[in-house]
Structures are given as structure tokens and as C-alpha cells.
Amino acid sequence: xxxxxxxxxxxxxxxxxxxxxxxxxxxxxxxxxxxxxxxxxxxxxxxxxxxxxxxxxxxxxxxxxxxxxxxxxxxxxxxxxxxxxxxxxxxxxxxxxxxxxxxxxxxxxxxxxxxxxxxxxxxxxxxxxxxxxxxxxxxxxxxxxxxxxxxxxxxxxxxxxxxxxxxxxxxxxxxxxxxxxxxxxxxxxxxxxxxxxxxxxxxxxxxxxxxxxxxxxxxxxxxxxxxxxxxxxxxxxxxxxxxxxxxxxxxxxxxxxxxxxxxxxxxxxxxxxxxxxxxxxxxxxxxxxxxxxxxxxxxxxxx
Numbered sequence: 001x002x003x004x005x006x007x008x009x010x011x012x013x014x015x016x017x018x019x020x021x022x023x024x025x026x027x028x029x030x031x032x033x034x035x036x037x038x039x040x041x042x043x044x045x046x047x048x049x050x051x052x053x054x055x056x057x058x059x060x061x062x063x064x065x066x067x068x069x070x071x072x073x074x075x076x077x078x079x080x081x082x083x084x085x086x087x088x089x090x091x092x093x094x095x096x097x098x099x100x101x102x103x104x105x106x107x108x109x110x111x112x113x114x115x116x117x118x119x120x121x122x123x124x125x126x127x128x129x130x131x132x133x134x135x136x137x138x139x140x141x142x143x144x145x146x147x148x149x150x151x152x153x154x155x156x157x158x159x160x161x162x163x164x165x166x167x168x169x170x171x172x173x174x175x176x177x178x179x180x181x182x183x184x185x186x187x188x189x190x191x192x193x194x195x196x197x198x199x200x201x202x203x204x205x206x207x208x209x210x211x212x213x214x215x216x217x218x219x220x221x222x223x224x225x226x227x228x229x230x231x232x233x234x235x236x237x238x239x240x241x242x243x244x245x246x247x248x249x250x251x252x253x254x255x256x257x258x259x260x261x262x263x264x265x266x267x268x269x270x271x272x273x274x275x276x277x278x279x280x281x282x283x284x285x286x287x288x289x290x291x292x293x294x295x296x297x298x299x300x301x302x303x
Contacts, residue, residue, distance in 0.1 A: 015095050018088060018121065020102060023081040023114030025133045038068040038104055042088040043122065044097035052082035058093045081113050101125035117143070132174075139164075141183075148172065158183045165210070168192040175199055186210065194218055194247075205229060206264065213270070215247040222252045224261050231270035231296070245270025248277050249300065255279035255287070262290040275300030 026032050040047055040059070048058045051070055059068070070084075088097040099120055104112050104127065111131030117123055118140050125145040128134065132152035139146065141162030148156070149170040158164065158180035165187050169175060175196045181188075185208050192215040193199060200220045205211060206227035212234060216224060226246075233244030245268075248258065258279045262272075272291055274280040280300070288298050 014119070017119030018095070018098055020086040020099060020120060020123075021083065021114070021116040022085070022112055023083045024111055025081050025113045026111055032070045039101075040068060040086055040099065040103075041101045042097055042099050044088055044090055046089045046091055046093075047099065048087045048089045048093050048095075050085045050087065052084050056093070058089065060091075083114065098122035101127075103127035105129050151175070155179065163187055166190040166192075169196060170194045172196050173198055177201070178203075181205075184208075189213070191215070193221070196220075212244045213246075216251055217247045217273075218250040220252050222254070223257055224248070224253065225264055226261060227264040228266050229264070230266045230268045231272075232268045233270045244268075245272050245296065247273045249273050250276040251278070253277045253279055255282035258283060259287050259290065262287065262294075262296075265291070265294055265296070267294045269295045269297075271297050271299055273299040 024032060046058065046060065048056055049068065050056050086099060086102065087095050088099050090096050100122060101124060102117065103125070106129055111133055112128055113133035115128065115134065115137050117126055118138050120140060121142065123140060123143055126143050127147040128151070129149045130151045132150070135152040135154070137148065137153055137156065139156060139158055139162070141159045141164065143164055145166045146164055147168045149172065151172045152174055153172055154174050155177035156169065156179070160180070160183050162183050164184050166189060167184070168190070170192065171194065173196065176198045178199070178201070187210060188208050189210050190213040191205060191211065193203070194215055195218040197218070197220050200222065202223035202225070203216070203221055204225045205214065206225050206229070208229055211229050212232050214224070214226065214231065231245045246261070248261070253261070256279070258274060258277060274283070291298050
């Protein structure tokens with residue numbers, strides 16, 4: 001008897017899933033997305049933006065990494081959300097392929113109130129310095145680099161199976177809840193939760209073995225655990241600088257919490273900045289030795 005193995009299911013391209021949708025409540029006339037704040041890249045080198053007024057703009061190779069603008073003329077209803085979509089295409093504007101990165105990098109010029117990137121299958125980078133109108137975001141676990149800043153978000157949930165390597169949340173004063181962080185235990189390399197003054201929960205990054213950089217500067221966290229983590233300094237081309245270590249400056253971590261953090265760490269060579277932390281003035285020479293004996297450099301110990 002000849003047994004014919006069953007065919008594997010064929011993966012098909014889902015055009016609808018590869019469309020990113022956004023909304024803006026820009027409060028004045030002018031150019032939406034001006035001054036370098038709205039940038040997109042696709043794997044085909046082409047993409048199209050379908051604007052809220054029914055018009056479309058096709059962008060050529062290279063333009064995708066430049067500024068994208070849309071004139072908003074008077075009269076302008078400041079209370080109405082304007083929706084637009086971004087679609088990967090070929091040179092003729094026919095949808096094909098996937099988007100690779102989307103960046104709204106200055107909320108002063110591109111306030112974003114709605115985001116849907118959940119279906120994008122190859123989006124690696126999503127940057128959204130959004131403005132406080134953004135109060136809801138569902139994370140696409142395929143995204144490797146997530147940057148959310150100056151938003152109105154109160155929470156973020158990381159789904160199981162996420163591949164995210166960098167989570168950066170900054171200056172979001174209403175942010176209080178981070179769920180599912182353990183879902184990136186094997187992939188997370190950089191964790192940043194800065195100036196999120198309403199976030200008071202303990203952060204546990206223990207056994208995040210890919211992690212090399214932590215930044216909770218200016219936050220209200222009182223407990224940070226990082227058992228077995230190795231924070232090594234390494235060059236990061238996007239920042240044109242070295243990252244690696246922990247920035248605990250300006251936090252509510254007391255001496256006990258800082259010493260616990262030092263004890264948690266595995267050997268490394270990164271920098272540990274405790275400047276302005278509540279417990280920094282109380283650290284003893286013996287406390288500092290816990291970190292330096294493991295290869296770390298402790299910065300700005302004095303109050």
C-alpha cells in the first residue's frame with residue numbers, strides 16, 4: 001500500500017492583514033507628519049497612503065525613509081478623528097509585500113489617536129511618539145522594536161509568543177500596568193520605562209538572559225529584580241553609542257532595593273547609574289563593591 005502524506009497547508013498572502021490603519025486628531029491646520037515625524041519603510045520599497053479625504057499617495061524607493069506629509073486645510077474640525085491607512089505596494093501602486101517599519105516620531109506634528117498594526121506579518125519596528133489622544137494599543141508580537149512615548153495609554157499587554165527585543169515606554173504619565181512581560185523572557189534585550197510616574201508596580205526581569213540594558217529613569221518603581229541577568233555594554237548603531245547596564249537614576253529605589261538589584265546581577269561590564277535615586281546617598285562602600293566585584297561600574301553615587 002502506498003501512503004501519500006497529507007499536504008501541508010499553504011500559506012496565502014492576506015492583503016487585508018497587511019494594511020496598517022491610523023487616526024489623528026491634529027488640532028490645527030498645516031502639514032500632518034511634518035518635520036521628519038512620519039516615516040515608513042516596506043520590503044518592496046514602495047507603499048501607498050490612503051488619506052482621510054479619499055486621495056492616495058504612492059511613495060517611491062527612498063521616499064519611504066523621508067518625511068511624509070499631508071496638508072490639513074482650513075476649515076478643520078478639531079473634534080473629528082481622521083483615519084488613514086498605509087499599504088505596501090509595487091511600483092504601480094498595486095498592493096503586494098509587507099511593511100517593515102513605521103515611525104511617528106514627534107507628537108508635536110503627528111498626534112496619533114488610533115493604531116491598528118496587529119495583522120502586519122513582518123513589521124519589525126514601530127515608533128509612536130503619539131500624544132495623549134492615543135489611549136488604546138494592541139501589541140503585535142512580531143514587532144522587534146516597540147517605542148511608545150508621550151501617550152495616553154494606561155496599560156500594555158505582551159501576547160504569548162512575542163518576538164519583541166526592545167520595549168521602550170517613556171513619558172506616559174497615565175501608564176500604570178504592564179502585562180505579559182514574561183512572554184518575552186527569551187528575546188528581550190532592552191527594557192525602558194522612563195518618567196512613567198504613575199507606574200508603581202514591582203518589575204521582575206529575573207532570568208531574562210538576553211537582556212543587556214534597563215532604564216527606569218525618573219519613575220516611581222520601588223522594586224526592580226534582575227536575577228542572573230548579565231548587563232554588558234555593547235555598541236548600538238541606531239544610537240551611535242554604547243548601551244549596556246542599568247539607569248536607575250531619579251527613581252524611588254531605596255538602599256535595600258538597590259543592593260538587592262546589585263546582588264541579583266550576574267557578572268557583566270555595564271554601567272549602573274543610580275544618580276538621584278532615593279537610596280543612592282545611603283549606599284556604603286561595601287554595597288558598591290557588590291557590583292564592582294562583578295565587573296560593573298557604578299556611576300553618580302553622590303546625592
